[in-house]
Amino acid sequence: MSSFKKVQTTAGIICALPSILGFFIFVLGPAVASAYFSFTRYTVIEPPEFIGFENYKALISEDLFKISFYNTIYLTSLGVLSTIFTSLALALLLNQKLRGISIYRTVFFVPSITPLVANAVIWTLFLNGKYGLINYVLSWFGINGPAWLADPRWAKPALIIMGIWGVGQSIVIYLAGLQGIPLELYEAAEVDGAGIIARFRYITWPLLSPTTFFILITSTIAHFQMFVQPYVMTQGGPADATMTYVYLLYNKAFGWFKMGEACAMAWMLFILVITLTMLQFYFSKKWVHYELF
């Protein structure tokens, strides 16, 4: 190796070292530690005690764990669908050549960069059964809105509606995808007599499939990790209706001295998310089109 290459290699290693060290100390280290703690009875205050798979067994038989799992699956499945549908619909609208379109784009993007806690506080007021904006708007149509966050039947849908507020980033990603579709394809389709629905069905949707796939994966992971909304808005209630998986994990770790079980929950979630992602990748071959021709 020439001396110049040696210098370059050394410089490269030195520059990358903080990041590599950071990864080992702050990511991999805690991950390995949490894998070990998941097999222990651990309160943080006392030293961990190895108990094998007891935490995993206890969780599987626990009612609250099952409730939190059901709630999370409910919120994820409907939340991801609503994210994809809303962000695509809005991106299609924002892709029009209108005057001042950049202002509209900014308006829709801003909520996604607002801190989630601030959003949660605002939405607690919006969803207020008596004085909230949502029920006020519903009253224009003669609908007597529910007490949203206070009603076990409506608390989960309320969180999903709130989730739509933060689709700004998905809109931007869809917009980028839409602008990458060659215009000639639409022109050729128009010449062939394709209407607006046919153009969407045969051009836009297939060519946006990699974008949709990306949003599907990231949105699924984000919904599985829902924490701030129940923490700030409902504390898991009413009647456990918004007890999400990660909120329960937090309670176990920092409220009930069950860091071992919390670590086990984290690893179960990790395995679930990895499996789902792999399944999504497997099935993506059938509906995601990366190449035009």
Place this chain on the structure above:
Amino acid sequence: MVKKVLTLLLSVVFVLSLVSYSYGKVTIRWWGIVGGPQGEALKSMANKYMKLNPEVTIEMREGALGLTDVAAFLAAISARQTPELIYWDRFTVAEFAARGAFMPLDELIASSKVIKTKDMYAYALKEASFKGHIYAVPHDAATHGLAINITHYKEVGLDPSKPPKDFEEFIVYAKKLTKYDDKGNIIRCGIEASEYFNDPTPLVVLMKSVGADWVSPDGKRCTVNDPKIVVALDAIVRLCDALGGRQKLQDFISAQEVMAGISYFATGLTSQYYRGGLWLLAQMQRAKPELAKDVKVFPSPPMPGGKPKAFMGGFSFVIPAGTPLDKAKEAFKFIEFCMSPENILEYEKASTKIIPYHSAINLTKKELQAKPQDFFAPHLWKDFLNLIRIGTPRTPTPFNFLIYTELRRAVDNATYHKMSSKEALDQAASVIQKNLDEFYKKER
């Protein structure tokens, strides 16, 4: 050469100046400073102490510890970076003490001329102790009783000098005092309804009134499904149903979210506060000062055949385990400073909380007599002070936070009619018992 010598000399001077600056300095890291007027009163005491003792620096970290924000404390334990002093909610002292997180203070208290266990109210001492050791120095207490709105009582033909004698009568009064609009929505409620869903304290007050508790006397068996407690939860469910059901109450309560921590009672929107405390005074002072003249406080009505009890929560000083003894002694000196007569009165007036020591209460009573103008609503101060005689602690266990969570779930499940009271409490008991078994098995 001269340059090198000069550099060396300057470095030595610099290091020496640093050493001499820090020599003799004491730093006490104090966590858990709560918000609001209570927090301001705590900060004021720390600032006064630093002024009187220039060699001491008290570094204060805000955030209520004991029920929330424990994550920071657990992280500090992991990193072996615990502070020297924490202001801690007495309710969860036992569960952290049981796991060795706090230093036993028996010896420091025994050698103190200011803080004496004999002087402490029994309920405060019980909450601060676990298995025969004292782990916390009780600092303040919030007395709880039934606050009533006199005008509302008169409006519906009730005699404000005769509060409900038991919970059954309380339900009747609550129904009478509740007003509905044409559509059947509650516009004024006979109870502070949020009490019944935010936490299970009314249930705890009721269980205490009939001598029931959440654990057996040895602490090893969970008794939240005791038949007496099932009857008490049934009574709470009947109260909710009598006023229109949980959904309707919830709808009324939900507007409270926009009231920035002020209870409905303090604004005159509800007629009775079942576990009202001195904090109501601070709220009234902020929201509707003229209301104070229209309020009277009584003991919260017990279950039929039971005795009234006033549940008394509050904060304490704790010193984390592992704190070096010299630092612990310095922190203890500051605790003693906080208990001086001057500081007691200043703290009580600013925070509208009392100091649960016999000498402090006598001092407060004398001050109230001598300078009533210094207190907001002195007649209510007297009412609340009278409740101390029936004060009761929330029994310390290694799982108080979990017990409260499970009881809250039980109240939710029963009032939403997802389960019967018995089923809801059986479910809670099974979760708590599992944890108790695990804890005591490990201890053996």
